[in-house]
């Protein structure tokens with residue numbers, strides 16, 4: 082804060098008496114603007130921002146987990162729609178959250194820009210003249226020396242310059258004065274900090290508008306290309322044109338998960354190839370904490386799971402080799418997974434489709450007919466399958482999850498159970514009509530995410546500036562020291578009045594005492610060297626009377 | 629020593645630390661009980677009223693005007709606290725050696741480290757300004773309560789880290805988070821005491837009996853709270869930024885309003901509000917102190933509730 086700046090509140094002008102309507106409106110606006118850019122408002126808005134963020138952490142958020150929100154709707158059918166109307170499941174993109182932070186930032190800009198201008202001016206102007214009454218400054222004292230006034234100020238000036246003060250000498254009404262200042266970077270730090278917050282917000286907003294993200298499950302041996310049609314789920318900012326996505330394709334060659342003895346997951350790594358569509362591509366390995374970064378785009382491995390593989394043989398001998406579908410892990414510690422395999426095209430028509438719904442254990446243990454998973458590694462994979470026959474409803478027009486059967490088809494008896502079995506790798510189940518299903522074992526899939534956020538580096542730069550500004554603002558001290566020299570009555574020496582103003586880290590007094598002690602010592606040595614040169618001089622007086 | 633022996637040693641040191649801190653609490657109590665209103669206190673008030681400085685300069689170790697038993701109890705309390713801090717450090721060192729990783733991979737270790745930072749912060753403050761030793765009871769009592777709660781509710785056996793935590797950002801992000809939290813802990817306690825003490829001073833209560841009379845002056849407490857918060861705020865800012873950088877490589881986005889992130893942000897905003905409040909007319913003093921207390925409450929909430937109850941990406945707590 083500029084030392085000379087009056088408090089904002091005090092700057093509000095008194096309302097002019099009985100002005101014409103336009104002026105009154107102008108005055109009103111000005112008053113509201115002053116109120117908005119006052120520090121008190123900033124505090125209240127900061128509090129509001131903190132409060133506004135709270136529901137976003139206590140209620141499920143769509144941006145984090147769509148399924149958690151759906152579950153909340155199912156559990157609270159009356160309350161949820163009400164909350165939804167208040168954007169409580171999208172807090173961080175809600176209009177009221179935006180209103181709070183935009184107000185805060187308007188207040189911040191309104192508060193900081195004028196200060197920045199003022200500070201730019203202050204940087205170019207020398208320290209202000211000493212106040213008339215130095216004794217009224219928070220710290221002040223009086224030094225006495227046998228040196229004449231000019232020599233005394235010379236000595237002090239030199240010492241202050243060594244301490245990296247900016248120093249100005251002035252002559253006012255016959256008495257020599259000295260104004261010194263240091264730590265102007267404190268204010269610079271403050272401005273950098275606050276303006277960097279604005280830059281950070283702009284970076285965030287830009288990243289949201291021009292960024293996008295897509296996720297997809299990729300089984301080993303398969304590849305995907307960066308387009309919204311391919312992704313299982315994606316989100317994109319308003320300015321993203323789906324034709325402009327980076328042309329990049331990624332293939333998953335091999336996925337490995339390693340575990341510690343106690344089955345803590347130690348690493349997930351994926352060997353991938355990446356390159357433009359139609360290209361051979363480069364090979365690299367990515368993993369947790371180690372994404373692929375190409376030209377501002379990133380590809381992550383965000384999870385993994387297993388793909389059970391089956392061979393289905395129809396009674397007529399037709400064989401479908403290697404049919405498979407990714408099963409989603411329901412428990413990370415054992416990788417117990419669930420999923421479904423839909424076979425609509427067995428050639429027997431829409432009413433005679435086959436589906437397998439099941440549970441997969443990478444290392445299975447069957448107890449009392451129930452299959453459980455006891456190890457996340459695929460040591461002895463087993464599946465518990467239920468086979469259905471009938472109409473899957475895939476062409477009904479309603480979207481269906483790829484990972485489960487449409488339960489309503491089962492309820493409506495459009496799909497009927499035709500068999501169930503627990504299978505280890507290599508085992509076969511035979512359905513009543515003679516169809517056989519053989520479990521061949523598992524391969525792995527990786528959950529991958531493609532991210533494009535053009536604001537990211539900008540945000541990082543702003544964050545670094547925030548931190549640098551903060552350190553400057555909090556660690557630096559702004560000090561102003563003023564001295565006025567007057568001839569001591571009588572013996573030709575000098576009396577120096579010293580006063581100081583400190584901003585930041587409140588402890589002005591001990592520092593001021595140390596500074597004046599040093600100045601006293603400097604003056605004494607100077608005076609000494611003069612006396613040695615002119616031995617007739619009076620003994621230097623070193624003690625200073627406090628003001 | 630084998631990993632098992634080191635783990636056992638770590639657990640033994642934990643109990644030892646709780647014991648030493650409890651004895652320190654007793655000694656701090658005795659110091660307060662035997663002491664009349666410390667003479668130093670008057671100097672502090674005088675200094676702060678006069679020149680805006682209330683922390684006595686470093687090096688003024690002996691507190692003149694204190695009766696000998698008080699000084700003896702005070703010294704014993706400080707020694708016990710320092711010994712506790714040593715064994716407390718040992719808890720983490722032994723844990724780290726047993727698991728061959730940084731000893732802050734789960735909530736038990738994280739919380740234990742936070743409390744250690746708070747104790748060390750207090751020791752540093754008290755060594756630099758002996759007047760602050762009278763805060764000992766008020767810092768050490770919450771420390772003992774926290775340690776017991778950590779031992780009872782958060783304890784987990786040491787184990788290897790999950791894949792996502794195997795990154796050098798663990799050292800950067802979590803260490804600074806611990807440091808910031810520990811410093812805010814001391815700051816929050818100072819503000820609570822400030823609230824108590826300033827009410828007492830406002831009532832014009834005279835030198836006399838009661839623990840409050842022997843606390844450092846309200847001005848001193850306010851200054852300690854502010855200074856520690858000023859120290860903690862850039863550290864916390866850095867911890868949040870480092871967390872975001874880590875999240876970018878571990879989770880695919882640098883900020884996603886995960887509950888833990890959200891509460892870290894809330895805490896940051898509250899501390900920013902505190903720093904503003906300290907320099908704003910109408911907010912100085914008690915209102916600002918309340919903001920600081922809210923800040924500490926947010927930090928504790930973030931450690932406990934958010935880790936244990938809400939499900940987010942940060943669920944590495946190891947507490948079921």
Ligand code: HEM
Nearest residue numbers: 082118119120123185188189192271278554900903904907
């Ligand atoms: C995003 C919101 C904001 C944050 C996070 C923030 C943060 C901070 C922090 C941490 C300080 C340091 C306080 C200290 O020196 O101890 C500070 C100082 C300051 N802030 Fe802000 N601020 C914000 C918005 C504002 C707004 C809206 C205004 C103006 C109305 C403002 C005006 C100031 C001023 C004048 C100071 C200097 C105080 C002094 O040097 O005594 N800030 N700010």
